[in-house]
Amino acid sequence: MTASFIIxxxxxxxxxxxxxxxxxxxxxxxxxxxxxxxxAMLYLQLGAQFVGFTQILVYVGAVxxxxxxxxxxxxxxxxxxxxxxxxxxxxxxIVAAAVFAVLARAIVSTAPSAQAxxxxxxxxxxxxxxxxxxxxxxxxxxxxxxxxxxxxxxxxAMDRREEMK
Amino acid sequence: xxxxxxxxxxxPALPVFAAAISALLPRRSRIxxxxxxxxxxxASFLISVGALLHVLANRSGDQILTCNFRxxxxxxxxxxxGWMLDPLTAxxxxxxxxxGLLIFIYSVGYMAHDENFTRFFCxxxxxxxxxxxxxxxxxxxxxxxxWEIVGLTSYLLIGFWYNKPEAAAAxxxxxxxxxxxxxxxxxxxxxxxARSGTLLFYDGGAGCLEHSALAQLVAQTSVLGMAAxxxxxxxxxxxxxxxxxxxxxxxxxxxAMEGPTPVSALIHAATMVAAGVFLIARIYPLMSAHVGxxxxxxxxxxxxxxxxxxxxxxxxLIAVAQFDIKRILAYxxxxxxxxxxxxxxxxxxxxxxxxxxxxAFFKSLLFLGAGSVIHGCNGEQDIRRMGGLRxxxxxxxxxxxxxxxxxxxxxxxxxxxxxxxxxxxxxxxWSVSRAPFYMGAFGALxxxxxxxxxxxxxxxxxxxxxxxxxxxxxxxxxxxxPHHHAAQHPHESxxxxxxxxxxxxxxxxxLGFIGTPAWPWFQSFLDGTHxxxxxxxxxxxxILPVMISSxxxxxxxxxxxxxxxxHKPIQSADTLDELGKLQPTVFSFLGHAFYxxxxxSATLIRWNTWWSKVCDWLxxxxxxxxxxTVSYFVVxxxxxxxxxxASIVNSGxxxxxxxxxxxxxxxxxxxxxxxxxxxxxxxxxxIVLVLVLLWGAKI
Amino acid sequence: xxxxxxxxxxxSLLFSxxxxxxxxRRNAILVLIGIELMLNAANLNFIxxxxxxxxxxxxxxxxxxxxxxxxxxxxxxxxxxxxxxxxRHSRTTDLNQMNSLKG
Numbered sequence: 001m002t003a004s005f006i007i008x009x010x011x012x013x014x015x016x017x018x019x020x021x022x023x024x025x026x027x028x029x030x031x032x033x034x035x036x037x038x039x040a041m042l043y044l045q046l047g048a049q050f051v052g053f054t055q056i057l058v059y060v061g062a063v064x065x066x067x068x069x070x071x072x073x074x075x076x077x078x079x080x081x082x083x084x085x086x087x088x089x090x091x092x093x094i095v096a097a098a099v100f101a102v103l104a105r106a107i108v109s110t111a112p113s114a115q116a117x118x119x120x121x122x123x124x125x126x127x128x129x130x131x132x133x134x135x136x137x138x139x140x141x142x143x144x145x146x147x148x149x150x151x152x153x154x155x156x157a158m159d160r161r162e163e164m165k
Numbered sequence: 166x167x168x169x170x171x172x173x174x175x176x177p178a179l180p181v182f183a184a185a186i187s188a189l190l191p192r193r194s195r196i197x198x199x200x201x202x203x204x205x206x207x208a209s210f211l212i213s214v215g216a217l218l219h220v221l222a223n224r225s226g227d228q229i230l231t232c233n234f235r236x237x238x239x240x241x242x243x244x245x246x247g248w249m250l251d252p253l254t255a256x257x258x259x260x261x262x263x264x265g266l267l268i269f270i271y272s273v274g275y276m277a278h279d280e281n282f283t284r285f286f287c288x289x290x291x292x293x294x295x296x297x298x299x300x301x302x303x304x305x306x307x308x309x310x311x312w313e314i315v316g317l318t319s320y321l322l323i324g325f326w327y328n329k330p331e332a333a334a335a336x337x338x339x340x341x342x343x344x345x346x347x348x349x350x351x352x353x354x355x356x357x358x359a360r361s362g363t364l365l366f367y368d369g370g371a372g373c374l375e376h377s378a379l380a381q382l383v384a385q386t387s388v389l390g391m392a393a394x395x396x397x398x399x400x401x402x403x404x405x406x407x408x409x410x411x412x413x414x415x416x417x418x419x420x421a422m423e424g425p426t427p428v429s430a431l432i433h434a435a436t437m438v439a440a441g442v443f444l445i446a447r448i449y450p451l452m453s454a455h456v457g458x459x460x461x462x463x464x465x466x467x468x469x470x471x472x473x474x475x476x477x478x479x480x481x482l483i484a485v486a487q488f489d490i491k492r493i494l495a496y497x498x499x500x501x502x503x504x505x506x507x508x509x510x511x512x513x514x515x516x517x518x519x520x521x522x523x524x525a526f527f528k529s530l531l532f533l534g535a536g537s538v539i540h541g542c543n544g545e546q547d548i549r550r551m552g553g554l555r556x557x558x559x560x561x562x563x564x565x566x567x568x569x570x571x572x573x574x575x576x577x578x579x580x581x582x583x584x585x586x587x588x589x590x591x592x593x594x595w596s597v598s599r600a601p602f603y604m605g606a607f608g609a610l611x612x613x614x615x616x617x618x619x620x621x622x623x624x625x626x627x628x629x630x631x632x633x634x635x636x637x638x639x640x641x642x643x644x645x646x647p648h649h650h651a652a653q654h655p656h657e658s659x660x661x662x663x664x665x666x667x668x669x670x671x672x673x674x675x676l677g678f679i680g681t682p683a684w685p686w687f688q689s690f691l692d693g694t695h696x697x698x699x700x701x702x703x704x705x706x707x708i709l710p711v712m713i714s715s716x717x718x719x720x721x722x723x724x725x726x727x728x729x730x731x732h733k734p735i736q737s738a739d740t741l742d743e744l745g746k747l748q749p750t751v752f753s754f755l756g757h758a759f760y761x762x763x764x765x766s767a768t769l770i771r772w773n774t775w776w777s778k779v780c781d782w783l784x785x786x787x788x789x790x791x792x793x794t795v796s797y798f799v800v801x802x803x804x805x806x807x808x809x810x811a812s813i814v815n816s817g818x819x820x821x822x823x824x825x826x827x828x829x830x831x832x833x834x835x836x837x838x839x840x841x842x843x844x845x846x847x848x849x850x851x852i853v854l855v856l857v858l859l860w861g862a863k864i
Numbered sequence: 865x866x867x868x869x870x871x872x873x874x875x876s877l878l879f880s881x882x883x884x885x886x887x888x889r890r891n892a893i894l895v896l897i898g899i900e901l902m903l904n905a906a907n908l909n910f911i912x913x914x915x916x917x918x919x920x921x922x923x924x925x926x927x928x929x930x931x932x933x934x935x936x937x938x939x940x941x942x943x944x945x946x947x948x949x950x951x952r953h954s955r956t957t958d959l960n961q962m963n964s965l966k967g
Contacts, residue, residue: 005867005870009870009874012874012878013874013877013878013881016878016881016882016901017881019885019897019901020881020882020884020885020888020889020894020898020901025891025893025894028894028897029897032897032900032901035878035901035904036904039878039904039907039908042871042874042908042911043908043911046871046911046912046914046915047915048911048914048915048925048926048929050926050930051907051911051926051929051930051933054930054933055904055907055933058933058934058936058937059900059904059933059936059937062937063897063900063936063937063940066940066941066944067893067896067897067940067944069944070893070944070947070948071893073948073951074893074947074948074951074957076891076893076957088841088842088888089888091845091887092841092845092883092884092887092888093884093887093888095845095848095849095852095883095887096848096880096881096883096884096887097880098848098849098852099848099851099852099879099880099883100876100877100879100880102851102852102855102856102859103855103876103879103880104873104876105859106855106858106859107869107872107873107876108869108873109859110869112866112868112869117915117916117920119915120914120915120920120921122920122923122926126923127923127926127927127930130923130927131927131930135927135931138927138931142931142934142935145934145935145938146934146937146938149938149939149941149942150938150941152942152945153941153942153944153945154945156942156945156946156948156949157944157945157946157948157949159952833966836965836966837963837966838962838963838964838965838966839959839960839963840895840959840962841886841887841888841895841959844886844887845887848883848887
């Protein structure tokens, strides 16, 4: 519970809470970007540098932008109404709160593990080795998956109006 | 075993094969059918002559030759059948095949215009085969089987013109009446088998007519103190009585004249009705088996003699008052059969069989002659409408006259005289009673009388056929038809019909000489003794007196007949019978055959009809009711099942399905299409899961 | 409370915030980014356990997180393209109006 942790945590929570609560979708995404950045910094604090930078690259650099594109293309850049039925909004919050409560209870009630461990090192070279040796199969499958997702996304979102003419 | 005995089975088998092949021929193969039948009978005749010659040559050896075989096995025993050759058999098969052959040839002419010619010859051949089977059978069972086939063919042939209701009724009557006798026959046969263990007559000492079996049967007593042999013999005699038309079971014979005349000649004169007499002759050892010293004749033989005597007189009385040419001959046959039975009863096998042989020839001659007359008169059978035929049908008249004199027993040159004398002589010397002799004598007088009456009606005077046509529209139409070839007057029959008549007439005259007292060759042939020609035999006991008295009776009868019927020729068909004028009530009583038929139909037939109605009622209401109840019950269960299936099972199933679909409808309300509500539920599930894990871990 | 528990609490908090968004927002894209947020929370969980777990030299946590990130990216791409296609069809991204798959 160091100070850096608390600051980063607060930043992340604020960003994500704003992302979920703001009325303007673009504002939501921008807040989300802040949240993602906060998570990346948490990764860095935990010593997973590669994952942290990957988080910046992928989430902040791609996913958030993609979301913005999608918002623009679906003409949602104007502010929207919050959920219409307050009951749905309330029940969703209740469920989420209950989930958090339960998970927190589970976390808190477990016995704390052993002594603090030293910071493990995760050099990129080792990550690369692991990717190429131990995790080569998931890597290849991931490549396939990304290819399929790429092609699929293109196909699904393609404008068919020229074909129909 | 000599070859003739081994092949003796061909004698009945050949006609049966001929019948079998004829049965498959189409109706137009008339020549084939006739050839088959006549050819097979000729072949059987030749084999029979060969058998007779063998027996004649073998007089000093074993008289009875048998050929037995095993038929089928049941339990530890074998049922054996077989055939035999002895003098009795040889004589009978020669007679049956010879007379049968002549009648077959005659039938070719008589049935020439009938469209069912082929069927006729098929049945005739079958009858001949079966009759020959009866004769050569060495087993009572085989005899019975052939006996039944003979009865069947008699039914088929009497009812040959089945479109006529009278013929069909007569055939049925014949079959049923003989069946009653056959039932007793079967009972006797079963009893015999039970007591003696075999049905073979002669089996090298073990047969049922041989000494050891007979001794056993005579010794056992049964109901009413009768010996078993007597009981069996009486039961078998019932069968013979049915077949041979003895008194209570005679009613079928006159009606059997509905069949074609060759049938009447062959079956109901010469052969089938003689089968009963032959049967008694065959089982004569059983009938005459007695205990100890021979004092009086056995009860069985006494019964046979009395029944025969009564039948002889009965038939003769009725024949006096008949007007149908064939019916007179039918009642005459009944009477003569009575004589034969009487002869067997009082005198033994030889006496009865001699009359059977001679009767076969002259009675078939008379029937064939009657057939010739009927053919010539275009189907007319009433003697009142005939007349004057002696000029129009001379050959027939001559043959008929010979037959008539033989039947009457005209002295010396006619066979009937010698055979009937044998019977009367044996009756005179019968130790039990003289009554059969007197009955026989009176019957002889009546025989002469009614035959004379018939001959004068048919052949004497002038032809009354044309004169009577004025009253009969059918006959008048016949006369006016120019195409009918003999519409104007009766004519002589073709040669194919008259030649057999002549041959039979010759035999009717000559056959008597083989059995005269001077040289009783026939009797000794059957008895197994020897005899020589000795005119001194005429001075033996009762021979000449009986000859003279019977001749006197014959002359009396002839004279009476001439006085009443021949003296003044009968003018027209409508004049009353002379005897009828003298004694109208007696005449009509005799004419109705003592009202026996009426008695039977009032009693037995009525009871039978009542009983059949009762059975019908039982069948319709009781058995049928039970079956119907069961079926209604089953139908009810089926309906119940249907109800159960339709309403309970189906509706239960339908309800279940509807419940499932209603449940599905209700559950589908959960699917609102709102994704976020789904996710909320997932969230709740997650909470529950984690709680369970937490508490599980705690516990 | 040690470091691990604090990180875990944080990740569960992030998860529930993401869940709130996914359950309550009407815009489909915002629901999707809520889901992305939940994935991030899980990744954080993995990295925390890698850091404070028993065998950090196996790099299992990092590997998992890397793959998770790439899958999340692919999923975001496909999901957004689906939303685009649905938008073209029905002219709206309002989730309350996309309810034709109902019983």
